[in-house]
Amino acid sequence: MKKIIASLAVATAVFAGGFTGESVNLASQKGGFIGNNIYSNLSVKEALSAKDNALVSLKGNITKQLRHDKYEFSDGKNSIVVEIDDDVWNGVTVGSNDTVEIKGEVDNDMLEKNQIDVKYITKIK
Template structure:
């Protein structure tokens, strides 16, 4: 019984000591990396994306130039154009027109009908 009481007191005193006033890394609010990046090295062109394996992740920068139907759009960069699938929840209330530059992170989809390559968009932002 003495061991249980001692263990309980040890746990309780340790938790109070750790919770009170700790300001280390785990308690700091972080919103993401803010340092420099070489985003140009991470970008993929549409032409390159069309030759990549199924389920490869790509980052594309260009314009959404046409709405095909439902969640399918035509995306175009300086090298080519491709169909992208953008679910409604990825717009985040943003209005994007054919003259706006966007960055798309997505997955190459070679399982689309008629063997065409498409991009399933996972995230996008207006640049």
């Protein structure tokens, strides 16, 4: 049994090292795409007339809570309703004086003004 475990450990080390014999710490390797941002940086005025499902990034303040997950967001000139689900907050706590960046998707219902379905929120320091 010990020989099997030792053989598996050696095989794993060789495989993880790309067959070069190098030791690789897979947990420390992180990656992702580096390139153009898929979220368009817009003003609230632009977001109010953006197409449905457009991916947008806005900077400003959450000025007040309207309902459980609906808030008024302002860039200092215009305001828009944003929906922020509980799991999106991810531990971020903000007040009306805190500047935040929100990234989300435009929700364009025919009979209402555009709203933003927020996917990410970050407090800007």
